Amino acid sequence: MNLTLASFLYLIAAVAFIVGLKRLQSPVTARRGNQLAALGMLIAIVVTLLVTDIISPWIVVAGLVVGGGIGGFLAQKVEMTAMPQLVAAFNGFGGGASALVAAAEFLSVDSLPLRTDITIVLSTVIGAVTLSGSFVAFGKLQGLISGQPVGYPGQKLGDPLVAVIIVGLSIWVVLGGSALVLWILVLMAMILGVIRVLPIGGADMPVVISFLNAFSGLAASMAGFVIESNALIISGALVGASGLILTNIMVKAMNRSLGNVLFGAFGAAAMEGGPGAIGEKPVRAATADDVAVTLAYAGSVIVVPGYGLAVAQAQHNLKELTNLLEERGVEVRYAIHPVAGRMPGHMNVLLAEADVEYDKLYDLDQIQDDFPRTDVALIVGANDVVNPGARDDETSPIYGMPILDVDKATTAIVIKRSLSPGFAGIDNPLFYMDNTLMYFADAKRAMTDLVAAVKEA
C-alpha cells in the first residue's frame, strides 16, 4: 500500500476516535460512538499490517490471538462492580505495551538520533510506571493487597532517591547507554509505580485510576513520537486529556488536591475524634413498616445510592421497590454523588445494569436545589457523601467536600447496618437529626423487606 494513502487512512482512524468520543456526550449516541472508535481502530490495525514488512507473521498472529482472547474473555465475564479493577488492569496493559514498543525500538537500531532517544526514554518510563502502578491499584481494588495505605521505612528519603536514579539513568540512556542501562531504568520505573501507589488508601483509588488513565495516554503519545505516528500521538493526547479531566473531577469531589492524594495519607485528623464519640447520642430507629409507610405516602422521593448498595448486590431489589412506589404515584429520582462508586460514573453503570432508566439519574448540581422540596431522601449504602458536617462543621476532617443536602428533605431515611462510621472513620451528624429515621439492616435484606411492606401499605 502507498504510504501517502496509509497516512490518510490513519487520519481517518484518528477522526473516528474524536467523533466517537464526541458521541459519548449523550447516552443516546454513546454506543454508536464507541463502535465508531472501534472501527477506527480496526482501520489503523489493517493499514499497519498492510504497510509493514512483516518477516515474522506468526509472532504477530500469536500476539493478536492471545491478547484478543484474554481481552474478550475479561470483557464478557467481568461483574459491573469489578469495573474499576478491570479498567486499572487494561490501563496497565496499555502502558506496558507502549513501554515495550519504545524498548524494542531502542534495541533494534544501533544509533538513534537524539530526539528519538529522548522520546524512547519518556515512553519507557511513563509506560513502566503505568504498568506497575495499575497492577497495584488492581490488587487493592480486587482485595488482593490491603486497601489501607502501605508504606515502607524511610519512604520520605527512598521515593525521591528512586526518582533521582530514574532521572540519572534516563540521561545515561540518552547519552549512549547500553540496553542493560535501559532495562535497569525500566525496573526502577516499575519500582516507582509500586511504591507510589501502595501508600494510597482504597478510598482514593478513583483518583489513582483516573490519573493512571492519563498516564497510559501520555505513554501512547510518547510511543507515537518514537515511531513517528501522528495517529498514535493524537489518540494518546485525547486519552491523556480525558484522564486529566476525570482526575480533576474526582479530586474536587473529594475536596482534595492531587498532591494530597498522591503524597499524603488520609485519616490522621479523623482519628482524633475517637470512636468513643460515636453512638452515644439518641437516634430515631425505624422498622421496615415505618419506612414503607413513609415512602408509600410520600409525593416525591430522592434515592441516594452509595457503594454499600452495590456491595450488598441490592440494586435490583431497589429497582423493584421504586417500581412499586411509582405504581402508587410517587415521583422517584436518584441523586448520584461523583464519588458514589469506586470510579467516576460507576454508580450510573451499576443502576443501568439494574434497568434504572438513565433519565431518572441526576448529578449533584442538577438535584441539589430540589431536596428542600422533597418529602423523603432515601439513603442506601452511602455515608460520607451525605455528611452535613462536610458543609457546616469547620472541624470536620471532610469539611468543604461537596455533599448531597439530604438533611433538607422533609424526612431523611438512612438504611445502614449499624452506626459505625464510614471508610474515613468520621461520625455523621445526619444520623442524630430530628428529621432522620435510621433503619438498621443489610441493604439487600432491607430492600426485600421494604418491597413486602410497601405491598401491604
Added chain:
Amino acid sequence: MADLVIPITVFVLAAFIGFEVITKVPPQLHTPLMSGSNAISGVTIIGALVVAGAGDTTTASILGFLAVAFATINVVGGFLVTDRMLEMFHSKKEKP
C-alpha cells in the same frame, strides 16, 4: 530538535480537542468514557505490530509478542466492555 516541532504541534492541538470534547461528556457516562478512551490508548498496537513483525532476534520477538498481546488485550477488552455497559443504558421512552 527542529523535527520535533510538527509532532509537538499535533500533540498540543489534539490535547485541546480532547479537553473540548471530553469536558462535555456528562458524569453519568464517565465510566464508559474511561474504558472507551482506555481502549483508544491501545492504539499503541500499531507500534506493537511493527515491532513484532520485524522480530529478527529472539529478544525482539519476545518483546514484540508481549507488546502485541498487551495492546490487543487493551483494545479488544476495552471496546467490548464499553459496548456491554452502554448497551444497558435505557431511557423511559426507549423502554418496551
